[in-house]
Amino acid sequence: MNVVLIAVVSLDGRITRPGEPGPGFASPGDQRWFREALRGFDCCVMGRKTFDAIPPGGPEAATRLRVVMTRSAAGRTAVAGVEFSAAAPAEIVAGLRARGFHRCALLGGGQIYAQFLDAGLVDAMWLTLEPVVLGGGTPLADGIVLGANFTLTESRRLSHDTLLLHYQRAGRPLMPLPPIPA
Numbered sequence: 001m002n003v004v005l006i007a008v009v010s011l012d013g014r015i016t017r018p019g020e021p022g023p024g025f026a027s028p029g030d031q032r033w034f035r036e037a038l039r040g041f042d043c044c045v046m047g048r049k050t051f052d053a054i055p056p057g058g059p060e061a062a063t064r065l066r067v068v069m070t071r072s073a074a075g076r077t078a079v080a081g082v083e084f085s086a087a088a089p090a091e092i093v094a095g096l097r098a099r100g101f102h103r104c105a106l107l108g109g110g111q112i113y114a115q116f117l118d119a120g121l122v123d124a125m126w127l128t129l130e131p132v133v134l135g136g137g138t139p140l141a142d143g144i145v146l147g148a149n150f151t152l153t154e155s156r157r158l159s160h161d162t163l164l165l166h167y168q169r170a171g172r173p174l175m176p177l178p179p180i181p182a
């Protein structure tokens with residue numbers, strides 16, 4: 001199974017504005033692309049804080065399985081298509097693979113990105129770089145990450161000022177960017 005980290009980041013590597021949950025600085029072009037990009041995945045993984053910040057009806061919901069990492073799964077109300085899990089990243093990936101899932105979108109936030117990167121579980125990163133400096137907020141990787149080196153495979157423009165970057169981990173299956181919606 002392949003794991004692709006998808007995120008929209010500021011020029012200073014933040015995924016939220018200071019003190020504000022959610023990727024509110026994402027441009028309309030990124031939002032359109034994100035919806036399209038998610039279509040190619042049969043499952044996704046995110047942290048509990050990211051899950052709680054998703055507005056109802058967001059593209060993350062759709063029809064794919066959502067695994068939400070939390071250390072207090074027992075207290076959560078059941079949600080259709082959502083599994084709350086206290087398992088470690090490697091166990092989650094192994095479990096999804098064993099159940100026949102093929103493509104997993106890693107949807108953050110910073111704590112979850114850091115743990116999957118540190119565990120060497122990310123095959124590729126599709127990063128939207130927005131032309132803004134936030135000066136604070138959640139970092140892309142919120143935690144220590146060792147040895148996560150990537151190669152820039154492709155870059156595209158989502159608009160005049162917004163770049164879409166595809167970074168690939170050496171030796172992993174190539175995960176090409178899907179088409180950019182018109």
Ligand SMILES: NC(=O)c1ccc[n+]([C@@H]2O[C@H](COP(=O)([O-])OP(=O)(O)OC[C@H]3O[C@@H](n4cnc5c(N)ncnc54)[C@H](OP(=O)(O)O)[C@@H]3O)[C@@H](O)[C@H]2O)c1
Binds near residue numbers: 110
């Ligand atoms: N710009 C973007 O592309 C983007 C993408 C994703 C998210 N975001 C934003 O980033 C923010 C959230 O990021 P975040 O780093 O604060 O939080 P997060 O990574 O979304 O979630 C953190 C939570 O995940 C659970 N968790 C973490 N490690 C775990 C482990 N090893 N085992 C089990 N559970 C674990 C814990 O939940 P419990 O406290 O329940 O135990 C922890 O509080 C949100 O505002 C979100 O909207 C932005």
